[in-house]
Amino acid sequence: MYTTTVTQYEEKKEADRTLEKDVEPLPVPRERTPASQPIIWRNVIGIIVLHFLAVYGFVSGYRDAKFWTWIWNIAYGLTTGFGVTAGAHRLWAHKSYSAKIPLRIFLACLYCMAGQTRFYNWIRDHRTHHKYTETPADPHDATRGFFFSHIGWLMVKRHPAVKEYGSKVDMSDIVADPVLRFFDRYYEVIMVSLCFVLPILLPMLVWNETLFISVHAAFIRYVWSLHATFVVNSFAHMWGNRPYNRQVSTRGSHAGRVKPTENPTVSFFALGEGWHNYHHSFPWDYKAAELGAYGLNATTAFIELMALVGLAYNLKTPSKELVDRTTMKKGDGTNSLWGNHRH
Numbered sequence: 005m006y007t008t009t010v011t012q013y014e015e016k017k018e019a020d021r022t023l024e025k026d027v028e029p030l031p032v033p034r035e036r037t038p039a040s041q042p043i044i045w046r047n048v049i050g051i052i053v054l055h056f057l058a059v060y061g062f063v064s065g066y067r068d069a070k071f072w073t074w075i076w077n078i079a080y081g082l083t084t085g086f087g088v089t090a091g092a093h094r095l096w097a098h099k100s101y102s103a104k105i106p107l108r109i110f111l112a113c114l115y116c117m118a119g120q121t122r123f124y125n126w127i128r129d130h131r132t133h134h135k136y137t138e139t140p141a142d143p144h145d146a147t148r149g150f151f152f153s154h155i156g157w158l159m160v161k162r163h164p165a166v167k168e169y170g171s172k173v174d175m176s177d178i179v180a181d182p183v184l185r186f187f188d189r190y191y192e193v194i195m196v197s198l199c200f201v202l203p204i205l206l207p208m209l210v211w212n213e214t215l216f217i218s219v220h221a222a223f224i225r226y227v228w229s230l231h232a233t234f235v236v237n238s239f240a241h242m243w244g245n246r247p248y249n250r251q252v253s254t255r256g257s258h259a260g261r262v263k264p265t266e267n268p269t270v271s272f273f274a275l276g277e278g279w280h281n282y283h284h285s286f287p288w289d290y291k292a293a294e295l296g297a298y299g300l301n302a303t304t305a306f307i308e309l310m311a312l313v314g315l316a317y318n319l320k321t322p323s324k325e326l327v328d329r330t331t332m333k334k335g336d337g338t339n340s341l342w343g344n345h346r347h
């Protein structure tokens with residue numbers, strides 16, 4: 005049973021850090037004036053074209069798309085999501101569980117199918133986001149507004165603080181991982197093949213889908229899956245309750261309502277990554293949520309299934325006492341799942 009592989013992660017240092025995180029002085033000046041961040045026009049145009057192709061493709065092609073094209077793209081999009089959530093995020097960025105080589109290779113393939121960026125960049129940005137949440141060193145600092153944290157941060161050059169502090173994040177485990185080294189080295193070829201060529205060609209060869217519809221369906225799936233990741237950085241940093249850490253940001257135009265939240269809608273679209281107030285409090289929990297509601301945490305179900313068949317092990321989770329202590333000390337008095345008062 006998977007439960008035999010779950011370890012209650014009680015390391016003193018980690019528990020203390022969880023409780024004391026917000027009282028530690030941040031190394032980044034909180035009030036540093038926004039540095040000039042020139043627009044990267046190539047990215048702006050790319051993002052606009054991508055969205056145009058997706059919307060135009062949907063409007064002009066949805067009536068003619070074959071049944072199996074719908075099924076194929078929905079299934080493909082969902083599957084790629086696990087590469088991001090169970091792979092890049094919970095396995096590699098947070099080391100919240102361990103995985104045997106076949107599972108690591110499988111997750112690396114799924115991750116490349118999602119076509120986001122190289123593992124190294126994704127993981128460095130994510131670790132920087134956790135370490136310097138809502139400071140100028142946060143790559144998608146939510147105090148700068150919804151648009152910036154959702155997608156705008158990809159349209160401008162990085163803030164100097166993001167570069168400075170991001171370069172100090174420990175990435176030695178990622179550099180030492182042979183699977184990640186291989187996939188990052190051949191990223192372009194693998195990504196283009198798995199994110200575009202395969203999903204476009206297969207429907208044409210197997211059930212005679214047209215080139216026009218197959219290409220546009222792939223763009224729709226790609227744009228959809230990008231937003232499913234982006235909503236965690238925007239919606240789940242703005243709207244929802246805060247059962248584990250009620251403190252809100254004092255910075256920026258959105259001060260007072262920014263800090264990671266519990267957001268079931270985001271969890272639905274992001275395969276369980278919307279329990280974000282919990283996740284920022286216990287980033288090393290493989291569930292990324294206190295409660296295991298599989299309907300809204302498909303990634304947890306996936307990891308537990310992998311543990312059941314012996315491919316995942318050393319699943320880390322905090323003790324109930326530690327969660328309760330954190331909740332009582334810092335939470336806003338609500339319950340993570342239903343929004344009820346807890347105490």
Ligand SMILES: [Zn+2]
Pocket residue numbers: 133236237241264280284
């Ligand atoms: Zn976050």
Ligand SMILES: [Zn+2]
Pocket residue numbers: 093097098130134283287
């Ligand atoms: Zn995270």
